[in-house]
Amino acid sequence: MLSYIIRRFLLMIVTLFGMSVLIFLLLRLMPGNVADILFDAGGYIDPAERAQIEAELGLDQPIVVQYVNWIGSLLRGDLGYSYITERPAIEEIAPRIPVTAQLALWALVFSVVFGVPLGVISAVRQNTALDYVLRLISLSGLSMPSFWLALLIIMFTVQYFGYIPIYTATPQSVWESLAMYAIPAAAVGFRSSALIMRLTRSSMLEVLRQDYIRTARSKGASENAVNYHHALRNAVLPVVTIIGIEAAFLIGGLIVTETVFNIPGVARFLVESILWRDYPIVQNLVMFIAVVVVVVNFVVDMLYAVLDPRIKYSD
């Protein structure tokens, strides 16, 4: 087990290193650097002034030097300066993290609370009308882009209540904060709950086909005991791993939802920085997202081993 953890941890480091190289190279591929963008507005580019700005930002150095500089300062906890606001990147990114984290958390809660029970019901009532309806709902959930769902929700909320809780940086109470996050979280979470529902259903069906379930039935256990005592425990385990996939899945939804609802989180900030070609922000943000996804998956793997005593990582 220990050797497995160590190997898995080293692989994680290798992945993150590869990621940093990939991100760095991709950003250097971008047509036009920030100097172009800053001067675009003026219409005229003074070559001397441009060269000075590039030197100031370190853009004139060889690419390997730029990379080593970045990683070096990243490891020291220095994320550089935003090209646009000229404030330290960490000061731009850090306050936005809790916003996205809260939204993601509510979305995850929403998707688990709806996804798991509905998936179980769907599996237990396999091939009934209820199962078909639930499957149809989950498939439509997977088919609807979150940004469209978000727009529809805004449209109907405004239509029928004449009002929608707007994001404020300083919610006065827990309830206000919940109301503020609930609608965007539902918009992101609906898609995720559809995914969880689908996977829970197939996991549950898989378990219900096992021999020990037949044994439980034949020894006279009630249908409820079989479904919810014997089967559910084993069916829910693989669903835990989904939360790892979910982390990556949620971020996609968060990017568009934060944009629609005008929520100043990291996900929307990523899009803004990409549009502005604000390299320090983009490369650190993408790196941050990668770290979150990789670490979540690592933790889920470990958690899985703890939760399921049958799993032994020997090699």
Place this chain on the structure above:
Amino acid sequence: MSYAGPQAQAVDHGAELARAGAHVQGWGGSVLYQARRHPLGALGLLIVAAFVLVALFAPFIATHDPLATNAASSLARPGGEHLLGADFMGRDMWSRIIYGARISLIVGIASTLLGCLLGVAVGLISGFWGGWVDLVTQRVNDVLQALPLLVLALVMAAALGPSLQNVIIAISIPVIPNVARVIRSNTLALREMPFVEAARAQGMSELRIAVLHVLPNTLAPVIVLATAQLGSAILTEASLSFLGLGIPEPYPSWGRMLSESAAEYVRTAPWLVIFPGLAISLVIFGTNLLGDAIRDILDPRERS
């Protein structure tokens, strides 16, 4: 020796399928047969086919030029001259959605095909040759898979610049590791099969074995994966365009139609929000239904 190759493979392939419980018969008859067994899949096929037809015959179905602006019909309500209304610039929504199907399907299908093609090549090389090639490609796959699809596509699209073909490339990259991973594990299993050993014993080159014997046997999972990826490719294009990093003007893209109308017209002109989103959802819904049915048909493990 080469004449025995393809034949040996064909026999083995059919036997494999039959052993797995597949119906080894002609495609024409089996489509109808499968459509009866998977009514939802048939519905998906119909939806996708309808969108393909709409895209192909867009000029005949559209009532207006999708790019023609007309101040007089700015924000016209649905009905009357404009079936689904018109946007702020007076462009006909029905025609824009019809032409939008072209963009959506071209990007979806092209990026899926490109991603699958590259993924199959990478997976086959990685699984068949093994060694350090395998090690390196697997680490690259890890890296590509560690980033959420949309984030990777966003950065790729921004790095490559906005154009139709760059959006296709940007969306195809995240597909590669998913396909490569499945093909690799399939190849690893197939590499040890007796028919591969037989081909090797006959003195066939490794390249021929990989392409003629191993590759055809990985086709079923590729088809399953491709249909599963198609929907997400279409969704990614819509999201990219919605965020302003997708298909540039003047092509009518469903995603961008939504971002143009999003903020201002949610209250005043709901048809600008409802119809493009409906088109995106419907086409993805169709590919999802179709993908599920194809997986049920081709993947023996999923059959109950």
